[in-house]
Amino acid sequence: MIMMIGEWKMANHPKVDKLFRTEQDVVWDIADRALGGYDDFVDDVITYPQMILEYYTGDDCPEPLNEEVYQKIMRDNPERVKSAIRLRITSRIY
Numbered sequence: 001m002i003m004m005i006g007e008w009k010m011a012n013h014p015k016v017d018k019l020f021r022t023e024q025d026v027v028w029d030i031a032d033r034a035l036g037g038y039d040d041f042v043d044d045v046i047t048y049p050q051m052i053l054e055y056y057t058g059d060d061c062p063e064p065l066n067e068e069v070y071q072k073i074m075r076d077n078p079e080r081v082k083s084a085i086r087l088r089i090t091s092r093i094y
Contacts, residue, residue, distance in 0.1 A: 026073050030056065031084035033065065038089055045089050049082035 034052045043051075056065050057074050064070065074081055 023073060023077075026069060027077070027081055027084045028088075030065065030070060030074065030081055031088040034085045035088045035092070045086055048089065049085040052085060053078055053082055 034049070034056075037052065038048060053074060055061065057071065061071075
């Protein structure tokens with residue numbers, strides 16, 4: 001359930017640990033989760049964001065990414081999500 005009060009906020013969402021203050025917070029959360037599965041030896045920064053977006057919007061999507069708050073952002077802003085994933089991959093510090 002999304003409750004709109006002033007800025008975009010998620011209200012009473014039991015499966016997500018933190019309160020997202022903005023839509024961009026949700027985009028960064030998606031990108032951070034995608035980064036956790038990235039493998040330098042197997043994946044590539046160009047195709048991985050599209051592949052992970054297809055997985056996250058598919059039937060086998062893991063929780064909590066299958067919740068509407070995430071799905072709506074991935075459906076409405078796929079390029080923004082893919083760009084955030086690319087940025088997280090390329091800005092890692094080893």
